[in-house]
Amino acid sequence: xxxxxxxxxxxxxxxxxxxxxxxxxxxxxxxxxxxxxxxxxxxxxxxxxxxxxxxxxxxxxxxxxxxxxxxxxxxxxxxxxxxxxxxxxxxxxxxxxxxxxxxxxxxxxxxxxxxxxxxxxxxxxxxxxxxxxxxxxxxxxxxxxxxxxxxxxxxxxxxxxxxxxxxxxxxxxxxxxxxxxxxxxxxxxxxxxxxxxxxxxxxxxxxxxxxxxxxxxxxxxxxxxxxxxxxxxxxxxxxxxxxxxxxxxxxxxxxxxxxxxxxxxxxxxxxxxxxxxxxxxxxxxxxxxxxxxxxxxxxxxxxxxxxxxxxxxxxxxxxxxxxxxxxxxxxxxxxxxxxxxxxxxxxxxxxxxxxxxxxxxxxxxxxxxxxxxxxxxxxxxxxxxxxxxxxxxxxxxxxxxxxxxxxxxxxxxxxxxxxxxxxxxxxxxxxxxxxxxxxxxxxxxxxxxxxxxxxxxxxxxxxxxxxx
Numbered sequence: 001x002x003x004x005x006x007x008x009x010x011x012x013x014x015x016x017x018x019x020x021x022x023x024x025x026x027x028x029x030x031x032x033x034x035x036x037x038x039x040x041x042x043x044x045x046x047x048x049x050x051x052x053x054x055x056x057x058x059x060x061x062x063x064x065x066x067x068x069x070x071x072x073x074x075x076x077x078x079x080x081x082x083x084x085x086x087x088x089x090x091x092x093x094x095x096x097x098x099x100x101x102x103x104x105x106x107x108x109x110x111x112x113x114x115x116x117x118x119x120x121x122x123x124x125x126x127x128x129x130x131x132x133x134x135x136x137x138x139x140x141x142x143x144x145x146x147x148x149x150x151x152x153x154x155x156x157x158x159x160x161x162x163x164x165x166x167x168x169x170x171x172x173x174x175x176x177x178x179x180x181x182x183x184x185x186x187x188x189x190x191x192x193x194x195x196x197x198x199x200x201x202x203x204x205x206x207x208x209x210x211x212x213x214x215x216x217x218x219x220x221x222x223x224x225x226x227x228x229x230x231x232x233x234x235x236x237x238x239x240x241x242x243x244x245x246x247x248x249x250x251x252x253x254x255x256x257x258x259x260x261x262x263x264x265x266x267x268x269x270x271x272x273x274x275x276x277x278x279x280x281x282x283x284x285x286x287x288x289x290x291x292x293x294x295x296x297x298x299x300x301x302x303x304x305x306x307x308x309x310x311x312x313x314x315x316x317x318x319x320x321x322x323x324x325x326x327x328x329x330x331x332x333x334x335x336x337x338x339x340x341x342x343x344x345x346x347x348x349x350x351x352x353x354x355x356x357x358x359x360x361x362x363x364x365x366x367x368x369x370x371x372x373x374x375x376x377x378x379x380x381x382x383x384x385x386x387x388x389x390x391x392x393x394x395x396x397x398x399x400x401x402x403x404x405x406x407x408x409x410x411x412x413x414x415x416x417x418x419x420x421x422x423x424x425x426x427x428x429x430x431x432x433x434x435x436x437x438x439x440x441x442x443x444x445x446x447x448x449x450x451x452x453x454x455x456x457x458x459x460x461x462x463x464x465x466x467x468x
Contacts, residue, residue: 009035010125015045015059015071028114042066046074054082056124061088061095069099076103081131083124119232150190151334154324160316167314168195175311176289178318181365184289185249187318191287192245200244203237208253216258217274226275238271238282245285252292252303263307286311321360328355331364335371342381350385358390424452
């Protein structure tokens with residue numbers, strides 16, 4: 001058996017003309033598990049950058065000859081995805097701010113604390129990972145169809161394709177509406193990666209996934225000391241998405257107090273970090289998405305009308321699957337190819353017809369789960385109709401629920417008595433212990449239920465006696 005391969009350590013190039021700072025920083029980062037390269041001048045740093053790829057460059061600002069700003073420009077030209085962190089003395093902070101405007105990710109003041117530097121490096125690695133993910137996505141989109149992960153041939157999907165062609169190069173904000181599971185983020189990514197900002201970041205955030213205070217900090221960033229735990233300055237996602245797209249998923253659930261701050265950002269095109277006094281200019285395209293009825297949300301006072309108009313410059317509505325049934329076989333085939341290890345696996349005609357008959361209230365997400373489940377249940381290379389279980393349709397097809405329960409019972413090797421006892425116990429719990437109500441649910445006489453309990457008690461007593 002081959003041993004598990006350890007992940008390669010992250011590589012940091014440290015550049016400083018002060019030998020003591022260079023040695024101290026190298027020791028700190030080596031102890032933290034990083035692979036460290038060192039350069040005592042900007043010229044030497046350029047040579048090291050030409051020799052290999054670095055995950056982060058940590059450079060002093062004031063150096064003779066090629067200084068930190070010159071090195072920053074060279075790194076951005078040679079390796080645009082490599083973050084640069086600037087080290088500077090306290091008295092030259094303004095120069096460090098200028099360096100960040102020129103493209104540096106962050107700066108630390110000397111003498112710096114170990115924790116502060118390590119946190120800054122952690123953010124840099126996250127930024128690099130995001131850049132690499134975006135690059136992979138751009139390549140994937142380029143290799144696939146003109147619309148990436150979007151799948152469908154219905155007239156309504158063709159209308160969406162035509163709209164994407166028109167708005168890709170636009171700077172206007174986009175509001176995507178549609179039911180849960182229709183693929184709103186897929187459409188957002190397609191708009192971004194097929195447009196003029198495809199070489200810039202695509203940064204998604206779910207507006208329902210975190211508390212209001214944390215969401216504000218994530219979007220706009222914060223300054224050191226802004227609140228308990230804010231030990232260092234932190235860039236927000238608006239800055240991380242500079243020049244690219246910020247995808248605000250489920251914008252309809254954003255707290256009303258935060259909506260006003262977002263509106264001001266869209267109007268002024270600048271942000272102010274939490275606890276900060278200075279504004280920062282931002283160039284970001286917003287693509288927002290929601291499953292909510294926005295007109296109803298506005299009428300109920302849950303969403304600002306002025307923000308809605310700012311976001312809804314280009315509306316994109318994704319129709320649910322029930323309105324484009326002709327896309328179901330195409331999507332099902334795409335999901336099958338995504339999850340199947342064997343290319344020979346295919347749907348029977350009856351299975352395809354059953355998929356077409358589903359109501360799919362969970363839309364594409366529900367369909368994908370169904371296909372993945374069918375792959376686990378099928379025994380051969382052909383998925384049969386009996387392998388297609390659609391839980392959302394059990395109200396119309398109770399046989400699907402029976403099939404699902406029986407398959408689960410067989411998979412767990414339950415005996416008939418175990419299955420019956422479990423059903424009776426569940427009915428008793430649902431009835432709150434009332435045996436007459438439980439008997440009604442079970443469709444049996446109350447006396448029969450009593451006799452079952454007496455028989456089970458007798459069996460338990462016999463087992464205890466046998467053990468004794």
